[in-house]
Amino acid sequence: MSAAQLLVIHTGGTIGMVPTEYGLAPATGFEQLVRSRLGQRLDHLPSFDLLELSPLIDSAELTPEHWHLIAAPILERYADYQGFVVLHGTDTLAYTASALSFVLHGLNKPLILTGSQIPLSSPRNDAENQLLAALELAGRREINEVCVLFDGLLLRGNRCVKLDTSAMAAFDSPNSPHLGTVGIDIRLRRDLLLPAGTPTFFRGQFDPLAVAVLRIFPGIRSTLLQAVLSQPGLKALVLQSYGVGNAPVSDTALLETLEAAVARGTTIVNVSQCVRGGVADGTYATGSALTRAGVIPGADLTLEAAFAKLHWLVAQNKTPAEIAASMRRAFCGEQQVSS
Structure with missing residues (x-):
């Protein structure tokens, strides 16, 4: 069992991208960037291991086959960690959040998905706050489901949609109340959160043509x-x-x-x-x-x-x-x- 409390899975997306001559593109070595940018702020948060998928996925390239690749480390090491964070591109984040809620049906630990509109490598970005909040929420034992954290809103993963291409507040759950907010304090709607379940995880494969x-x-x-x-x-x-x-x-x-x-x-x-x-x-x-x-x-x-x-x-x-x-x-x- 790992000594770390959380497992962070970096799948790709804007949060870890760097500029190239053709525009932003996924880049390896994200953990070093995270630890150098967040520094001592991490000392007061749950400890974590960071796993980087290879190759990284630009979320516009996502297929249902990727859902198993993203879920696999959680399925394999579920007993080793108290919670999980998945870093994902925003274009298809709502699809993956929905898929993981079914693949990991019966969760009794937090799984927080997040990303950013501006890369962590940029001087001005929304990635730092997203990461810090996701790490804190993934350590909260009240959460036993797949959630999306974005711009201070905690949303049920299978209820969220991307509503804005350019605003920091890119996601919401129009047909479902927010499960919590991250501001000066973290406020969770315990009356809305799902109770801890009995894991009945799906370990099969998805057919992208189905x-x-x-x-x-x-x-x-x-x-x-x-x-x-x-x-x-x-x-x-x-x-x-x-x-x-x-x-x-x-x-x-x-x-x-x-x-x-x-x-x-x-x-x-x-x-x-x-x-x-x-x-x-x-x-x-x-x-x-x-x-x-x-x-x-x-x-x-x-x-x-x-x-x-x-x-x-x-x-x-x-x-x-x-x-x-x-x-x-x-x-x-x-x-x-x-x-």
Whole structure:
């Protein structure tokens, strides 16, 4: 067992990038930079080991196969540490946070994901505060789930979304209250935090071809939907619909294409394009028509959570009926469930 209390996993992303002639790019040697920049401030925080993935991942290059690589050190050394920090690029951080919440279902230790808008190597950056706060939170025994820490907000990992490309406050959880704030004091919402679970970790692999996403837009044709649904290896589709779950179902070919795909065993989940709110399939006839066609209402799941949850369920070789039932159930606080 390591003498350190925490394991920090540096996956890549802006936080550890350096300038090149082509723009910012991942660079090795991040631990030395962290310890030199943060210096004595680390003395009052939990001790940590830092593991750097090789090769580092620019988060824009992330695939579902990377989720296992990120989770592997945690799975292998879970008993050795009191908590974990994952440093990740912001572009796909919400996808990885969602995926890890399912892969590490039943956590009884903190796992904090963070990144930054400006690299730690820059004179003016947001990385220092993110790192210091993440280390402190990863040592808090009240936290037993996957969280995202960004700009002073502690968010449930499978509820967060990136909302801003340039502001320091890049992330929020529009359909879920903040789990805590980091200001002069650290304030945790203990009434909202998940209780310690019994780990039932997933150690399998993800097939990057298994799940796709299609956004409904004015004038969409069934031929495009057919092209997506006919992709080799596709097992599930996240359909991003309008408002509370509406789509142009007067196009009978579109509806028939969905029905045929469901009949073939493809799982289709309906989530809203809106940042706030969710799918209420019985509100309008256009939404209820999707449900009658076999499309599963996705409640208030974020796109990232729906995508990751489907990957997790498909990778367990569950049947379409089992997946449909699981998509209506909350495993780790990822959605509201109707009573």
